[in-house]
Amino acid sequence: MYFKKHVFVCENVRAEGERPSCGPKGSPQLLAYMKKRLQELGFKDKIRIQRSGCLDRCELGPVQVSYPEGLWFSLKTKEDAEEFIQNYILKNETTPIRRLMLEDEA
Numbered sequence: 349m350y351f352k353k354h355v356f357v358c359e360n361v362r363a364e365g366e367r368p369s370c371g372p373k374g375s376p377q378l379l380a381y382m383k384k385r386l387q388e389l390g391f392k393d394k395i396r397i398q399r400s401g402c403l404d405r406c407e408l409g410p411v412q413v414s415y416p417e418g419l420w421f422s423l424k425t426k427e428d429a430e431e432f433i434q435n436y437i438l439k440n441e442t443t444p445i446r447r448l449m450l451e452d453e454a
């Protein structure tokens with residue numbers, strides 16, 4: 349596997365009145381925050397966090413999915429994103445951030 353973790357952050361934007369979308373719920377700001385924090389922490393090559401289009405779990409957004417595990421998250425605030433980085437990215441632990449995770453089936 350080329351990346352240790354590869355995180356996709358939905359930034360899709362839909363018009364008002366359509367199905368909800370992650371972009372207007374602040375996902376671009378969350379992505380920018382996470383990228384900045386990874387740089388500050390010295391991660392460059394092994395962890396990739398990038399924008400994506402719709403991941404089809406729009407009503408639960410903002411939505412993120414991370415591989416290789418295929419774990420789904422709904423990080424809504426910078427505090428959520430920081431917990432995600434401190435636990436999942438740095439320690440590979442998900443137990444402390446269960447509240448931020450989505451079930452496989454929803």
Ligand code: FES
Pocket residue numbers: 358359360361368369370371401402403404405406407409411
């Ligand atoms: S708009 Fe983000 S999952 Fe569909």
